[in-house]
Amino acid sequence: DAKTTQPTSMDCAEGRAANLPCNHSTISGNEYVYWYRQIHSQGPQYIIHGLKNNETNEMASLIITEDRKSSTLILPHATLRDTAVYYCIVRVAIVNSGYALNFGKGTSLLVTP
Amino acid sequence: DAGVIQSPRHEVTEMGQEVTLRCKPISGHDYLFWYRQTMMRGLELLIYFNNNVPIDDSGMPEDRFSAKMPNASFSTLKIQPSEPRDSAVYFCASSLTRIAGVGNEQFFGPGTRLTVL
Numbered sequence: 001d002a003k004t005t006q007p008t009s010m011d012c013a014e015g016r017a018a019n020l021p022c023n024h025s026t027i028s029g030n031e032y033v034y035w036y037r038q039i040h041s042q043g044p045q046y047i048i049h050g051l052k053n054n055e056t057n058e059m060a061s062l063i064i065t066e067d068r069k070s071s072t073l074i075l076p077h078a079t080l081r082d083t084a085v086y087y088c089i090v091r092v093a094i095v096n097s098g099y100a101l102n103f104g105k106g107t108s109l110l111v112t113p
Numbered sequence: 114d115a116g117v118i119q120s121p122r123h124e125v126t127e128m129g130q131e132v133t134l135r136c137k138p139i140s141g142h143d144y145l146f147w148y149r150q151t152m153m154r155g156l157e158l159l160i161y162f163n164n165n166v167p168i169d170d171s172g173m174p175e176d177r178f179s180a181k182m183p184n185a186s187f188s189t190l191k192i193q194p195s196e197p198r199d200s201a202v203y204f205c206a207s208s209l210t211r212i213a214g215v216g217n218e219q220f221f222g223p224g225t226r227l228t229v230l
Contacts, residue, residue: 034218043117043204043221044156100146100169101219103156 009108018075022088025069037084117222131193138207146206195229
């Protein structure tokens, strides 16, 4: 699986957009970009994933560059509850392959009042 | 749906004792994963099952660790004998196989915080 690089920590003011970058310059054509987050003392939570098109759901938006070497997770209106560690994971998604998630260190996002 | 259920939520035991962690995956999910999280090593995959069959146990640290999945709704992770370095939060997760590239997200339980004295 491709290696990802994320900033160690970021701050964001409540109500503002939080833009979390991820570099995955060695990504392969069949690898997806997944984002999870882990709020303190809880299990990780799936946020969103994508292959090459931008994706949006009720939690966030995922912007993937045209060359797919980097992506940005956008929380459009961050709240204090969004304070968490955010993990960018690149992984092949193949039916019946099962897959392990390599969480890495992630980005610790602090949303401040 | 209640989500992934783990028990106990907290476990304190003494070195040398046997520890059993339990997990009930989301109904209908065909994959089950066991992870361990420590400050030093982060989140690590220990083992995962597909349709109750262990697929990859390469993450299991040593023979003291064993995992079973006797049926689709229950799995255990056992440590015998336990050691202080096993202290960690153990997470269970489940997922449902879908068409390639669609879904496959893993749903995590709340974890079991294990302390071995």
